[in-house]
Amino acid sequence: MITFLFSIALLVVGYFVYGKIVERSFGIDVTCQTPAVTKRDGVDFLPMKQWRIFMIQFLNIAGLGPVFGAIMGAKFGVSAFLWIVLGSIFAGGVHDYMAGMLSLRMGGANLPEIHGRFLGKGVKNFMIFFMVALMILVGVVFITGPATLLAGLTPHYLDAIFWIAVIFIYYVLATLLPVDKIIGRFYPFFGICLLFMAVGILSALLWHFPALPEIWNGWSNTHPQAATNPIFPMMFISIACGAISGFHATQSPIMARTMTNERQGRQIFYGAMILEGVMALIWAAAAIYFFNTEEGKPVFESGTNAAVAVNSITRNWLGSFGTILAILGVVFAPITSGDTAFRSARLILADFFKLNQQPIVNRLLIAVPLFIAALGILVYSMKDKDGFDLVWRYFAWANQTLALFTLWAVTIYLAKAKRRYIITLIPALFMTMVCSVFILISQKEGFGLHIALSYGISGTLTAGILVGFIVWKRKDRRVKACLDIP
Numbered sequence: 001m002i003t004f005l006f007s008i009a010l011l012v013v014g015y016f017v018y019g020k021i022v023e024r025s026f027g028i029d030v031t032c033q034t035p036a037v038t039k040r041d042g043v044d045f046l047p048m049k050q051w052r053i054f055m056i057q058f059l060n061i062a063g064l065g066p067v068f069g070a071i072m073g074a075k076f077g078v079s080a081f082l083w084i085v086l087g088s089i090f091a092g093g094v095h096d097y098m099a100g101m102l103s104l105r106m107g108g109a110n111l112p113e114i115h116g117r118f119l120g121k122g123v124k125n126f127m128i129f130f131m132v133a134l135m136i137l138v139g140v141v142f143i144t145g146p147a148t149l150l151a152g153l154t155p156h157y158l159d160a161i162f163w164i165a166v167i168f169i170y171y172v173l174a175t176l177l178p179v180d181k182i183i184g185r186f187y188p189f190f191g192i193c194l195l196f197m198a199v200g201i202l203s204a205l206l207w208h209f210p211a212l213p214e215i216w217n218g219w220s221n222t223h224p225q226a227a228t229n230p231i232f233p234m235m236f237i238s239i240a241c242g243a244i245s246g247f248h249a250t251q252s253p254i255m256a257r258t259m260t261n262e263r264q265g266r267q268i269f270y271g272a273m274i275l276e277g278v279m280a281l282i283w284a285a286a287a288i289y290f291f292n293t294e295e296g297k298p299v300f301e302s303g304t305n306a307a308v309a310v311n312s313i314t315r316n317w318l319g320s321f322g323t324i325l326a327i328l329g330v331v332f333a334p335i336t337s338g339d340t341a342f343r344s345a346r347l348i349l350a351d352f353f354k355l356n357q358q359p360i361v362n363r364l365l366i367a368v369p370l371f372i373a374a375l376g377i378l379v380y381s382m383k384d385k386d387g388f389d390l391v392w393r394y395f396a397w398a399n400q401t402l403a404l405f406t407l408w409a410v411t412i413y414l415a416k417a418k419r420r421y422i423i424t425l426i427p428a429l430f431m432t433m434v435c436s437v438f439i440l441i442s443q444k445e446g447f448g449l450h451i452a453l454s455y456g457i458s459g460t461l462t463a464g465i466l467v468g469f470i471v472w473k474r475k476d477r478r479v480k481a482c483l484d485i486p
Contacts, residue, residue: 003078003215004205004285007085008278014089015274019266022094025420026101028262035108036258041358043178044347045108048258050267055188058272060251060340061096062194062333065241066280071309073239073280074287076231077222078213080239084284087236087243088277091427093270095403098410098424099249100256100269108257110348111249115405118412127405128352131250131345134402136370137395138247138341140377142334143167150331164378167335172371174339175346176363190332197314198279201286204317210289230451233438237396242280244431246402247337248273250344286313345370397438397445404431415473425469433462 039045073080103109106117112131116124147163154163174182223229241247255268290313346366347357355362407428414421439446440454449457 001205001209001212001285003081004212004281007081007281010085011088011274011277011281014085014093015271018089019093019097019270019274021420022097022270022423023266025414025423026098026265027417027419028101028265030261030263032105032262034104034259034261035256036260039107039257043357044254045257046178047260050259050264052188053255053258053264054268054272055191057251057255057268058275059191059194059333059336060254061241061245061248061272062191062276062279062337065245065247065337066276067283067310067333069239070242070280070283071287073235073242074284074291075223076229076235076238077220078215078217078288079219079221079231080235080284080288081281082215082219083235083239084242084277084280087239088274088280090423091407091430092244092248092277093273094423094427095244095246095407095410096248096252096273097265097270098414099406100252101262101265102410102413103253103256104259104262104265108253110253110344110351111402111406112348113351115409118409118416119405123405127402128348130398131402132348132370134247134395134398135250135341135345135348136374136377137398139171139338139374140381141395142338142341143378144381146331146335167338168371168375170335171339171342172367175342175367175370176360190336194279194333198282200318201313202282205282205285205289208289208317212285212288228443230441233434233441236434237400237438239280239284240396240399242277242284244400244403244427246399246404246406247341249402249406250348251340253347254340254343286317342367342370342374394445397435397442400431400438401435404428404435407431411469429462429466432465433458436461 035045036047040047070080070084073083099111099114102114103111106113109117112124112128115127143164144160147160147167150163151158151160219231221229221231223231223234236243252269259265259268287309290309346363349355349366349370350357350362353366355366357363407424411421411424411428414424436458437454440449440457441451442448
């Protein structure tokens with residue numbers, strides 16, 4: 001428990017210390033007018049209270065990532081604690097803050113616009129379709145789980161198909177209506193449910209005070225299939241949202257369009273990531289303890305079904321009332337990530353086609369094809385017994401790949417602005433290595449190459465990119481302040 005408690009303390013310190021360093025590295029300007037003021041349209045651009053923005057951002061980026069990801073990552077052992085702490089402070093928090101603040105500075109620009117501005121038009125065009133595909137995958141993977149849980153909590157005639165239809169109708173409404181009608185009104189409550197679940201599990205951990213592995217006892221890989229699941233890169237893909245996640249940056253423009261001052265950024269973007277890291281630590285610790293009980297060993301050895309672990313942990317530790325709230329948190333969290341994923345996809349395509357989103361007809365022109373594509377993928381995943389697992393694995397890799405592109409875009413920006421770009425360069429290089437090794441080494445999703453060969457190819461690729469960056473860096477170019485970024 002000492003390593004676990006010390007890890008939580010480090011995350012809190014990281015917010016106040018390193019978060020301030022990151023803020024200074026970006027260089028906030030409280031005199032800059034935000035897009036919520038300059039572009040106010042009553043639909044996507046409109047001012048909101050800071051605490052609401054924070055809760056919405058936290059719920060948008062959290063979903064089931066810091067729960068399921070941390071549980072799956074816990075199978076690798078105590079090294080999961082180390083990655084969650086270092087990842088949240090030095091990678092995820094930096095990624096989320098810089099992406100959100102760049103969107104704010106660029107008038108609420110979506111992520112492909114940021115990629116295009118600093119990585120080139122070709123990257124922008126590729127990322128538009130890459131991100132829309134990722135957003136559809138997010139919506140799909142965050143439908144089945146909640147629908148199944150709701151079917152188990154309601155009468156038998158309200159089956160999973162019924163709840164899938166209900167969730168889809170909700171997705172349509174949340175995607176089309178102004179941001180303050182559903183998202184701004186109900187998300188803070190959903191966020192409280194998710195936080196209650198984490199606080200309840202933390203309280204149970206402190207009460208039981210179980211003997212958890214300590215970092216000085218060794219970092220050995222305890223995964224039941226360790227031979228085919230090396231810690232690097234598999235753990236870094238499994239624990240995504242609890243350390244760093246490209247999906248987070250797709251949500252940042254939604255919040256950037258509602259902020260009224262650049263000073264709010266550290267709490268909203270960096271702070272939400274740190275809070276998610278705390279959640280991931282709590283669930284990783286609970287899972288490590290659970291996997292070492294008689295009830296948890298079958299789940300651990302099977303290597304699948306994090307939902308079983310969630311249900312068992314909440315039932316045993318929180319009682320009936322706590323379990324209901326916890327399950328509701330597990331239901332609401334993915335749904336609220338799914339609907340904002342579709343909203344992000346709508347905004348990305350609206351910017352690409354230059355369609356004014358005030359008329360409802362224009363919103364429907366974009367949203368309807370998105371939902372048709374999502375239904376097609378959902379039907380496929382339900383027909384094939386391994387369909388959902390395949391969709392999830394590709395989502396996980398695409399999620400981290402998006403993060404590395406965003407880190408490189410922000411690194412280019414900071415270098416142009418003559419600011420401390422090392423804070424994004426190091427995580428950009430690390431994630432480049434992680435994502436490239438994963439796709440090379442993975443048997444089902446990638447090329448299935450030998451581990452040594454995969455490391456060699458990825459190391460060479462990462463080194464080559466670093467050399468290219470150093471050569472580019474010799475050019476002396478600057479960017480301007482506020483919204484005037486060329």
